[in-house]
Each structure stands twice: as C-alpha cells, then as structure tokens.
Amino acid sequence: MSFVNTTFLNNLGSADRAVADSQDHGVVQVDKQGHVLMYNKYQSELAGVDPSTAEGRSFFTQIAPCTNNRLFFGKFKDGVAAGKLDEAFKYTFTFKMKPTAVEIHMVHDEPSDTNWVFVKKAA
Amino acid sequence: MTNTILPENWLSQFEELVFEAMQSTSQLRSEYIVQMNDAILELEGVVDATPFTGSLSEAISSRFTLIKWRHFTTNIIREIGLTDTSVEPMAWAYLDSRLTKLRALAHVLSDPEDEGELKDHLVFWYVESKSEWCQFNCRINYSAVRGNAVDPLIIAQASIGSNILQEIERLFEERDVEILTNFISEPLPNAGLLDKYMEQSAYFKASYESLSIT
Numbered sequence: 001m002s003f004v005n006t007t008f009l010n011n012l013g014s015a016d017r018a019v020a021d022s023q024d025h026g027v028v029q030v031d032k033q034g035h036v037l038m039y040n041k042y043q044s045e046l047a048g049v050d051p052s053t054a055e056g057r058s059f060f061t062q063i064a065p066c067t068n069n070r071l072f073f074g075k076f077k078d079g080v081a082a083g084k085l086d087e088a089f090k091y092t093f094t095f096k097m098k099p100t101a102v103e104i105h106m107v108h109d110e111p112s113d114t115n116w117v118f119v120k121k122a123a
Numbered sequence: 124m125t126n127t128i129l130p131e132n133w134l135s136q137f138e139e140l141v142f143e144a145m146q147s148t149s150q151l152r153s154e155y156i157v158q159m160n161d162a163i164l165e166l167e168g169v170v171d172a173t174p175f176t177g178s179l180s181e182a183i184s185s186r187f188t189l190i191k192w193r194h195f196t197t198n199i200i201r202e203i204g205l206t207d208t209s210v211e212p213m214a215w216a217y218l219d220s221r222l223t224k225l226r227a228l229a230h231v232l233s234d235p236e237d238e239g240e241l242k243d244h245l246v247f248w249y250v251e252s253k254s255e256w257c258q259f260n261c262r263i264n265y266s267a268v269r270g271n272a273v274d275p276l277i278i279a280q281a282s283i284g285s286n287i288l289q290e291i292e293r294l295f296e297e298r299d300v301e302i303l304t305n306f307i308s309e310p311l312p313n314a315g316l317l318d319k320y321m322e323q324s325a326y327f328k329a330s331y332e333s334l335s336i337t
Contacts, residue, residue, distance in 0.1 A: 095260070
C-alpha cells in the first residue's frame with residue numbers, strides 16, 4: 001500500500017505547489033525525461049536542495065544522482081515508455097546526506113499525462 | 124604567507140601528531156572529540172557556505188583540514204549508528220586518502236600562476252571522487268535490493284564522499300558542476316559526443332584546408 005494519500009493521488013492533475021507542500025512526503029513532478037517541474041517543501045528539506053535549484057534540472061542525474069541506475073531511473077524510463085508507470089520500492093539516498101532509507105512511489109497520472117516521484121523517509 | 128620558523132606543512136604535521144596521540148589513548152581521544160565537537164561545528168562547520176575569496180589553493184587548504192573532516196567522520200559514524208568499531212579507523216583511512224591527495228595538489232600548485240592548472244587537477248580529483256561515490260551508492264542500493272547486508276564501511280565512505288563532493292562543488296562555477304555532473308551521469312554517451320565532435324572538427328578542418336583559392 002502506498003504512503004501517498006489517496007485523495008492526492010486521485011487528483012494529481014490539479015495538484016499545485018500549495019497542495020504539494022501540504023503533503024507529508026516528498027512530491028516531485030517530472031517530465032518524461034525526468035526534468036523537475038515541481039519540487040515540494042518536504043523533498044527540499046530532505047535533500048537540502050532549494051526548489052528553485054531543482055526545478056528545470058534532471059531529477060535522476062543532476063538533483064539526485066544516487067537514483068541514476070537501473071533500480072530507480074531505469075524503472076522510471078521503462079514505466080514512462082510503457083505508459084503505465086506505477087512502481088513502489090525501498091531505496092537509500094546517499095548524495096549530500098548521510099545514507100537515508102526512503103520509500104519511493106513513482107506514478108504516471110494518465111488523465112493529466114504527468115509523472116510523479118513520491119518520497120517518504122522510512123520509519 | 125611565509126613563515127620562517129615553522130615548516131610549511133606544520134599544520135598537517137601537527138594534526139598527525141594530535142591524532143596519533145589520540146589514537147593511543149582512547150579516553151583522551153573521546154574527551155578531545157567531545158570538546159572539539161561544539162568548537163569546530165559552531166565556529167567553522169564542516170560545510171563552509173561562504174564563497175571563497177583567496178586563491179583556490181588556500182581555499183582547499185583551509186576547507187579540507189584532516190582534523191575537521193575526521194571529526195565530521197566520527198559524527199557521521201555515530202549518526203548512522205554503526206556499531207562495528209573497526210569501521211571508524213577504516214573510514215578515517217578512506218578520508219585521509221581522499222584529502223591527502225587533494226591537499227597535496229593544493230600544496231604543489233600553490234603559486235598564483237598555477238591556479239588554472241590546479242583547477243584542472245581539481246576536476247580530475249572531483250571526477251575520481253564522484254565516480255567512486257557512484258560505486259558506493261550502487262553497492263548500497265543493489266545490496267539492499269538483493270537482500271544482502273550492506274557493508275557498514277561502504278555506508279560511511281558514501282557519506283564522507285558525498286559530503287566532500289558537496290564542499291568541493293563550492294569551489295567550482297555552477298556551470299562547471301553541471302558539465303561534470305552530466306559527464307559522470309552518462310560517461311560513455313558523453314565521451315561519444317565529444318568523439319563525434321572531434322571527428323567532425325577534423326573533417327571540417329580537412330575540408331577547409333583542401334579548398335584551393337586561387
């Protein structure tokens with residue numbers, strides 16, 4: 001079961017920054033190539049990266065290079081190519097922070113044709 | 124600044140002496156660490172967010188002292204909660220190998236005329252360190268996915284490495300960091316692009332030279 005709130009998950013098309021910032025987990029909206037379109041407050045604080053720095057850059061190679069492998073970016077690329085990205089898994093962030101265990105959920109929202117990476121620090 | 128009394132590398136020699144003494148007396152060492160904890164972090168902090176104003180060589184020497192980073196390493200190991208006592212000396216050894224290389228470059232290329240060359244070597248050092256960090260990250264995450272225990276030393280090394288990288292990036296222009304990040308994220312395709320560019324340059328140069336203008 002995903003840590004992402006179902007109401008939020010079902011209304012991704014209308015999720016603006018205020019809504020994203022109100023979530024108790026990281027919300028990263030990315031385009032099909034993985035460039036960051038929106039980077040919420042939780043994620044900014046977890047990674048120590050300002051939203052203005054993250055937005056416009058590649059999430060997988062520039063902002064969180066620890067995700068640039070088959071386990072993470074590979075799943076994203078495969079899911080986007082297949083048009084049905086919905087992957088949940090555990091991961092460890094290691095870049096510019098002490099290794100931090102997190103839960104990840106990546107989804108493609110079909111109605112709004114948007115892609116999302118959700119991150120929650122493991123309990 | 125020239126000092127006629129103390130040898131040029133007195134600080135690193137002093138650090139080594141202090142740490143040798145500390146390692147031989149564990150109680151003294153832990154007391155020292157506790158005392159240094161607040162002093163260093165409050166006054167200096169591991170990460171110095173201020174832009175550097177002096178030479179690159181001075182910035183490296185002042186921001187990458189062994190004493191500061193060993194202290195940081197000890198804290199990291201405590202924060203991660205690694206209980207294996209053999210990890211700390213090995214993590215220090217890793218830290219020392221990284222910083223000694225870096226400081227040696229800064230020392231040997233300390234002349235203002237060497238600034239450009241030092242920057243080039245800093246790039247080599249950065250690529251080497253980040254590539255190594257990529258391998259640590261890979262081992263941590265693949266071990267976890269395969270259900271294998273993650274080597275605690277790798278966890279410590281990944282932490283140390285990523286924090287040093289963060290600090291060294293402050294010595295580069297933002298654009299330089301971006302170029303290096305892009306290169307490391309996909310070295311072969313990027314190297315391939317460069318290769319293609321070189322091929323095309325050679326082709327255009329040859330075509331231009333073959334033109335006979337009478």
